[in-house]
Amino acid sequence: MTQPDVLIIGAGMAGLTLACALAEADLQILVVDPHAPPAPEQWPATFDPRVSALTHASENILRKLGVWDAMTAHRVAAFTGMDVWDANGTGNIQFGAEESGVTHLGHLVENRVTTHCLFALLQQCANVEFRKLALARILENENGGDAAWKVLLSDGCEIVPTLLIGADGAQSKVRDQLGFRCRTWAYGQSAIVTTVTTEQPHDNVARQIFRDTGPLAFLPLRELTNSKRSCISSIVWSLTSADAQRIMTLDDAAFCQQLGAAFEQRLGKVIAADKRFCFPLTQNHAVDYVLPGVALIGDAAHTIHPLAGQGINLGFLDAAVLAEEILHAHEKGLPIGDFSVLRRYQRRRKADNLLMMSVMEGFKRLFGTSIPPLQVARNLGMAFFNRHTLIKQQILQRAMGLEGDLPALAQPGLIADF
Numbered sequence: 001m002t003q004p005d006v007l008i009i010g011a012g013m014a015g016l017t018l019a020c021a022l023a024e025a026d027l028q029i030l031v032v033d034p035h036a037p038p039a040p041e042q043w044p045a046t047f048d049p050r051v052s053a054l055t056h057a058s059e060n061i062l063r064k065l066g067v068w069d070a071m072t073a074h075r076v077a078a079f080t081g082m083d084v085w086d087a088n089g090t091g092n093i094q095f096g097a098e099e100s101g102v103t104h105l106g107h108l109v110e111n112r113v114t115t116h117c118l119f120a121l122l123q124q125c126a127n128v129e130f131r132k133l134a135l136a137r138i139l140e141n142e143n144g145g146d147a148a149w150k151v152l153l154s155d156g157c158e159i160v161p162t163l164l165i166g167a168d169g170a171q172s173k174v175r176d177q178l179g180f181r182c183r184t185w186a187y188g189q190s191a192i193v194t195t196v197t198t199e200q201p202h203d204n205v206a207r208q209i210f211r212d213t214g215p216l217a218f219l220p221l222r223e224l225t226n227s228k229r230s231c232i233s234s235i236v237w238s239l240t241s242a243d244a245q246r247i248m249t250l251d252d253a254a255f256c257q258q259l260g261a262a263f264e265q266r267l268g269k270v271i272a273a274d275k276r277f278c279f280p281l282t283q284n285h286a287v288d289y290v291l292p293g294v295a296l297i298g299d300a301a302h303t304i305h306p307l308a309g310q311g312i313n314l315g316f317l318d319a320a321v322l323a324e325e326i327l328h329a330h331e332k333g334l335p336i337g338d339f340s341v342l343r344r345y346q347r348r349r350k351a352d353n354l355l356m357m358s359v360m361e362g363f364k365r366l367f368g369t370s371i372p373p374l375q376v377a378r379n380l381g382m383a384f385f386n387r388h389t390l391i392k393q394q395i396l397q398r399a400m401g402l403e404g405d406l407p408a409l410a411q412p413g414l415i416a417d418f
Contacts, residue, residue: 004030005336006326007151007161009135009174011037013052013111014298014315015167016118020065021323021409023125025330030161031122032153033168034134037115040074046274047195047221048110051234053079053206055106056400057410058316064409067117074113077222077230078104081205087264088212105206105400108219108234111312133157135168138177146335148293163326163337164294167319170284172300180296181287186280189214190244191306192237194276195221196259199268201229207266214238216262233267235259236306238281248278281305289350290342295322302353314353320407321348352404 006022008015011033019031054062062068082105085092097105122128134154141150141160151159166174175182202220209216218233237259239247247255256270263270284303289296298315322345329341402412 002158003147003160003162004028004129005162006030006165007032007159007163008165008167009033009151010165010167010169010172010298010300011035011115011119011130012167012169012298013114013118013312014319015165016115016122017061017065017316018165018167018297018319018323019128020067020118020121020125021061021320022326023122023128025127025327027127027326027330027336029125029128030159031128031130032133032135032159033130034132034154036130036132037119038112039116043112047232047234048112049193049195049234049274049277050111051108051193051219051221052111052114052312053106053219054109054114055310055313056102056402056412057406058313059107060412061316061320061409062114062118065118065121067114067121070117070120071109071113074117075110075222076113077108077204077220079106079108079204079206079220080104081203083205083207084210085208086210102400108206108221135173135177138164138174146293146337148291148337161337162293162335165322166294166296166300167298168300170282170299170303172296174294175286175296175300178291178294180291182284183287184282184284186282187305188241189238189281190241190278191281192239192244192247192276192278193235195232195234195274196256196270197272198231198233198260198270201231202233202267203229207263209263209266211262213240213243216259218263218267231267237262238306241280244278248276285354289346290339292339292342293337295342295345297322301349317352317407317410318345318349320409321345321405323409324407348405 005027006029008019008029008031011031015031019029022029059068062071080097082095095105097103122130136152136154139150141147146162147160149164151161151164153159166172168174202218204220206220207218215238217236220230221232221234222230223232247258250258252273256273260270282303283305286296286301289301297318299311301318302314304311325341325345326336329336329338334341
C-alpha cells in the first residue's frame with residue numbers, strides 16, 4: 001500500500017478512531033506509528049497512570065464502532081456524581097446522574113484499554129494496514145494526480161496518499177514539518193498523575209478541589225467493573241512547576257501525606273500510591289487544522305488544560321466529524337483530499353474546540369487568583385449555580401458532550417447513515 005487513500009500518522013486514540021470509522025468504506029487506509037499499542041499480556045499489574053474521563057459522546061462513538069463491550073470486559077469505571085469545591089471559601093457545586101435523568105455522567109478508562117480495543121478492531125479490517133514505522137519527511141508531490149504530498153517513512157519507503165492525517169500527538173511531526181502556525185503558551189504549571197488508594201471509598205464520585213496553585217482531581221477507578229465499592233482513584237494534581245518538582249522528590253509516605261492534606265482528607269488518608277509521573281502543562285492550538293490534502297486531529301491540532309478532562313473527548317469528536325466529511329465526499333465522487341472537503345471539517349470542529357479551550361482557560365484564571373473580591377465572587381457564583389437545576393443541566397449537557405454540532409457517531413441511539 002504505497003498509494004493509500006488515507007495515510008494516518010499516529011496510532012493513538014484519535015488516529016485509531018478515525019481509521020476504524022473509515023474501515024467499512026471502500027478506501028485503502030494505512031496507519032503508521034513507531035509503537036503498536038501494547039496487548040494486555042504486556043500491561044503491568046498496576047493501573048495505567050494515563051486515564052481519560054470519557055463523555056457520553058465519546059462512549060457513543062466507541063459503542064457504534066463496536067469496541068465498547070471489549071473495553072468493559074477489561075476495566076472501565078462509571079462515575080455517577082461530581083463534586084467540585086473551592087479551597088479558599090465555601091463555594092461548592094455538585095452534579096448527580098439521577099437528578100439529570102441518566103445512569104452515569106461518564107466513564108474513567110485507562111488509555112491502554114481504549115487503544116488496545118481500537119487496535120484489535122483495526123487488525124480485523126481487510127482494507128486497513130498498520131506499519132510499525134516512524135515518519136521521516138514530508139515532501140511535495142511533483143508527479144501530479146490527486147495526491148499533494150509524498151511521505152518518507154523510517155524504512156525508506158515512499159507513500160503517496162490522497163489524504164494525509166496528522167494524529168501524532170502534541171509534538172506532531174506532521175504539523176511541524178508542514179509549517180502549521182500555532183498559538184502556544186505555557187501555564188507555568190506541571191501535572192502529577194498516579195493511582196492512589198484511600199481510606200474511604202469514592203462511591204463513584206469524581207471530585208476536584210480548586211487551589212491557588214492549581215486544581216487537584218480524584219477520579220474514581222475500579223479493579224473490576226462489577227466490584228461494589230472501591231477506594232482506588234486516579235489523581236491529576238496541577239501545581240506550579242517548582243512545587244511539582246519538589247513533590248516528585250518526596251518518598252511515598254510523605255507524598256501521600258501531602259496529597260491527603262491538599263485534598264482536605266475528603267476520602268480519609270491516602271494510604272498508598274503507585275509510581276508518579278509529571279509533565280508540563282501547555283496550551284496549543286493550530287491556527288488552521290487543514291491544508292490541501294492534509295488534516296490535523298486530536299492533540300496534533302489542539303491541547304488543553306486537563307482540569308476538566310476534555311482533551312481526548314475533543315479528539316474523538318475530531319475523528320468522527322472528519323470521518324463523516326470524508327465519507328460524504330467519497331460517496332459523491334469528490335476527491336477526499338479536496339480543500340473544500342477538509343475546510344468543512346475545520347469549520348465544524350474549530351469553533352467548538354475554541355469554546356471549550358476558552359472556558360477551561362477562564363476557569364483556570366478565575367480559580368488561580370488570590371484577589372479577595374474575586375474569591376468571594378466565585379464562591380457566590382458556585383453557590384448560585386448549585387441551587388439552580390436548569391443552569392446545572394445546561395453545564396452537564398456540555399460536559400457530557402451532548403451539545404453542539406454532533407456527528408452521527410456521537411449521537412445517542414442507533415448509528416445513522418452518513
